[in-house]
Amino acid sequence: MTNKVVRLPPEVNRILYIRNLPFNLTTEEIYDLFGRYGAIRQIRVGNKKETKGTAFVVYEDIFDAKNACEHLSGFNVEGRYLIVHYHQ
Amino acid sequence: ATPDLIRQYRYEKEMDERNKELTDDDLDELLPRDGYKILTPPPTYQPI
Numbered sequence: 277m278t279n280k281v282v283r284l285p286p287e288v289n290r291i292l293y294i295r296n297l298p299f300n301l302t303t304e305e306i307y308d309l310f311g312r313y314g315a316i317r318q319i320r321v322g323n324k325k326e327t328k329g330t331a332f333v334v335y336e337d338i339f340d341a342k343n344a345c346e347h348l349s350g351f352n353v354e355g356r357y358l359i360v361h362y363h364q
Numbered sequence: 365a366t367p368d369l370i371r372q373y374r375y376e377k378e379m380d381e382r383n384k385e386l387t388d389d390d391l392d393e394l395l396p397r398d399g400y401k402i403l404t405p406p407p408t409y410q411p412i
Contacts, residue, residue, distance in 0.1 A: 283375065289382065291394065304406045315411035318391055320400040327399035334391060336411070338383050363394070 290317070290341045291363035294331040297321075298354045306331070313347065314340020332363060 292310075301309070310316060310333045317334040335341040341362075349360040365373075386394075 284379075284382070290386070303403045304408060306403065307406055307409045311409060311412065316405070316409075317386055318388075319403045320395055321403055322399055323401045324399040327396075332395050332400070334386065334395075338379070 284338065284342065287362050287364065288338060288342050288345075289362055290335045290338050292333045292335075292341055292345055292348075293361045293363045294333060294348075295329065295359040295361075296356050297329050297331050297358065298356050299328055301353070309353065310344060310348075313344035 297306075306319060306321065307316065310319065313335070315336040317336045318332075319334070320332040322328050322330040333341075333344070335344065345360050345362065348358050351358045351360075
């Protein structure tokens with residue numbers, strides 16, 4: 277049986293760059309929001325004027341990151357639509 | 365080996381590379397430290 281080998285495009289990777297994240301989310305809420313898609317390796321949240329509302333979310337598995345990116349792009353969190361890109 | 369097997373082998377080797385373990389140092393190289401806080405996972409967090 278030859279299963280169709282689905283090659284992931286090169287820009288797909290385990291690190292997502294998030295923008296438009298509400299400022300007041302707790303750590304639990306952030307882990308809950310992103311943890312639904314797979315095991316999380318690390319999350320960095322912007323804590324300065326110029327980085328507030330942005331975050332880097334690192335998944336353990338590249339397919340979980342892809343799944344999260346597809347589902348969370350444009351996802352409404354407290355009235356703000358998340359912008360999700362693969363970290364380059 | 366058939367072309368399929370070769371393709372499968374190459375694919376798996378590539379995926380191993382793209383999914384290999386990321387150490388904290390790797391992450392520090394890839395991600396900014398300045399302006400960002402590394403969240404400590406909440407005690408309630410259960411990786412699925």
